[in-house]
Amino acid sequence: xxxxxxxxxxxxxxxxxNIIFALGLNVIIGSIGQNYLGWGAFAGxxxxxxxxxxxxxxxSFWASLPLSIAGGGIFGLLLGLSxxxxxxxxLAVLSIGVVFIFxxxxxxxxWFGGPTGMDYIPRPILFGAEIDEVGVAVLILSFVIMIxxxxxxxxxxxxxxxWECVRLDEGTAKIMGIDVGRYKLLAFxxxxxxxxxxxxxxxxxxxxxxxxxxxxxxxxxxxAMVVAGGMGxxxxxxxxxxxxxLFPEIFRFIQDYRNLVYxxxxxxxxxxxxxxxxxxxxxxxxxxxxxxx
Amino acid sequence: MLEIADLRVSYGKISALKGVSLRVEERQVLTLIGxxxxxxxxxxxxxxxxxxxxxxxxxxxxxxxxxxxxxxxxARGIAIVPEGRQLFSDFSVKENLLIGAxxxxxxxxxxxxxxxxxxxxxxxxxxxxxxxxxxxxxxxQMLAIGRALMSNPKxxxxxxxxxxxxxxxxxxxxxxxxxxxxxxxxxFLVEQNAGKALEVSQMAALxxxxxxxxxxxxxxxxxxxxxxxxxxxx
Numbered sequence: 001x002x003x004x005x006x007x008x009x010x011x012x013x014x015x016x017x018n019i020i021f022a023l024g025l026n027v028i029i030g031s032i033g034q035n036y037l038g039w040g041a042f043a044g045x046x047x048x049x050x051x052x053x054x055x056x057x058x059x060s061f062w063a064s065l066p067l068s069i070a071g072g073g074i075f076g077l078l079l080g081l082s083x084x085x086x087x088x089x090x091l092a093v094l095s096i097g098v099v100f101i102f103x104x105x106x107x108x109x110x111w112f113g114g115p116t117g118m119d120y121i122p123r124p125i126l127f128g129a130e131i132d133e134v135g136v137a138v139l140i141l142s143f144v145i146m147i148x149x150x151x152x153x154x155x156x157x158x159x160x161x162x163w164e165c166v167r168l169d170e171g172t173a174k175i176m177g178i179d180v181g182r183y184k185l186l187a188f189x190x191x192x193x194x195x196x197x198x199x200x201x202x203x204x205x206x207x208x209x210x211x212x213x214x215x216x217x218x219x220x221x222x223x224a225m226v227v228a229g230g231m232g233x234x235x236x237x238x239x240x241x242x243x244x245x246l247f248p249e250i251f252r253f254i255q256d257y258r259n260l261v262y263x264x265x266x267x268x269x270x271x272x273x274x275x276x277x278x279x280x281x282x283x284x285x286x287x288x289x290x291x292x293x
Numbered sequence: 294m295l296e297i298a299d300l301r302v303s304y305g306k307i308s309a310l311k312g313v314s315l316r317v318e319e320r321q322v323l324t325l326i327g328x329x330x331x332x333x334x335x336x337x338x339x340x341x342x343x344x345x346x347x348x349x350x351x352x353x354x355x356x357x358x359x360x361x362x363x364x365x366x367x368a369r370g371i372a373i374v375p376e377g378r379q380l381f382s383d384f385s386v387k388e389n390l391l392i393g394a395x396x397x398x399x400x401x402x403x404x405x406x407x408x409x410x411x412x413x414x415x416x417x418x419x420x421x422x423x424x425x426x427x428x429x430x431x432x433x434q435m436l437a438i439g440r441a442l443m444s445n446p447k448x449x450x451x452x453x454x455x456x457x458x459x460x461x462x463x464x465x466x467x468x469x470x471x472x473x474x475x476x477x478x479x480x481f482l483v484e485q486n487a488g489k490a491l492e493v494s495q496m497a498a499l500x501x502x503x504x505x506x507x508x509x510x511x512x513x514x515x516x517x518x519x520x521x522x523x524x525x526x527x
Contacts, residue, residue: 158395158400161391161392161395162395165381165392168381168382168383168384169381169382169383171379172375172379172380172381174343174363175341175343175363175373175375175379176367176373176379176392176393176395177341177342177363177364177366177367177368177371177373177395177396178364178395179362179363179364182364
């Protein structure tokens, strides 16, 4: 496959999916401020649900999609529940563990194709015909816009304000009467749902998934997009996703050193721009909470 | 308005509250005085729902709230000005005030109330966009009180407002509390500064080692010889 029109469509699609993943993870890391590295599990649940339903049971994409979103959301809730019982630092460790457990499950459970995963996953069908690459790209971009708008809306809502209070100072939030547990669960549910959505799109776009796609290293990649891009903002993860998707493709020679690049960029960001490249020092911008007086 | 009956709280084997009963009537300022460690903040935390009770009942407006989550209590009109202010230091003055309105149903009115609070505390209006951590002690205390007022509360829990403040600033804060009293607000004031507290309140209770040992009209309590000796410096 050469550098034709098809290549650019693929890049745009891939970047779009990563934006959705990054915005989802950002809800946990940036909005409510929990140390969480387990993207792979949420996205993987979404991806495998859609892949399995579409390929094995010939259920349409449009019916599988809500189930992927719900699956991601429920998984999110489960992780959220455990986050309530576990201290900050241990949540990071727990989340890494979850990713590995998910990977192992997908390798050893009989129905999901084992280590080689599932392939020949169909494309969505619209008006009786399978959508082509361009169609999928349009679909993905539509969801990117939708998720971005939802993020904006949440940011400016009272729920977003509550999340921020929890992120800044959990103790004070609790004293003020804010139900910290409930808002953590909500954050995990939203993050899981977004990732589940991304996972479904991933399945139908790439048409092949395997457990390795949702490994810890991949999770670290999404994590890097959020943190290096700018956690807690909306442009941040979007920029991070675009940069980290485009770079390996445009600079093909660093493909093999991708993990080195991820690690190095994280290090550089932490050293020189702790809020992320497009991040912010704090939520003290004008125009925040415009829905509030 | 607020009724506490036989409240018991223990931290492990240590009994912090050994059967405390008190009432706050509507439009009344009740002050709870007592030394460090007497259990005053434990009572405030219990009222807010941040403390597991070992026994006893808390009733607010006739409703048993002993097992209610803090968010539900806040929604019912209990606002807290916590010990040590507990502001969101990275938020601006305005944002801290907004948090106060979090549990209100009538969110449309919040904008108007924000302006009103800024009228009551002109210094807050000046520093609206300033980050809370840059405020002085007295300004921070006013912000904490303002934040509580933003919820349009039925009951205000004021925990040690004078703590860490210069005497001149303490006077200012108690002026504010006096004004709130004159406006008819219901306040449960917990204070180590017995003198100021008894001045500004109508009813008083003395807490010693987890038990109420004195109770009555603030003027009378102030005249009590024990109080004079131990808490008002003779």
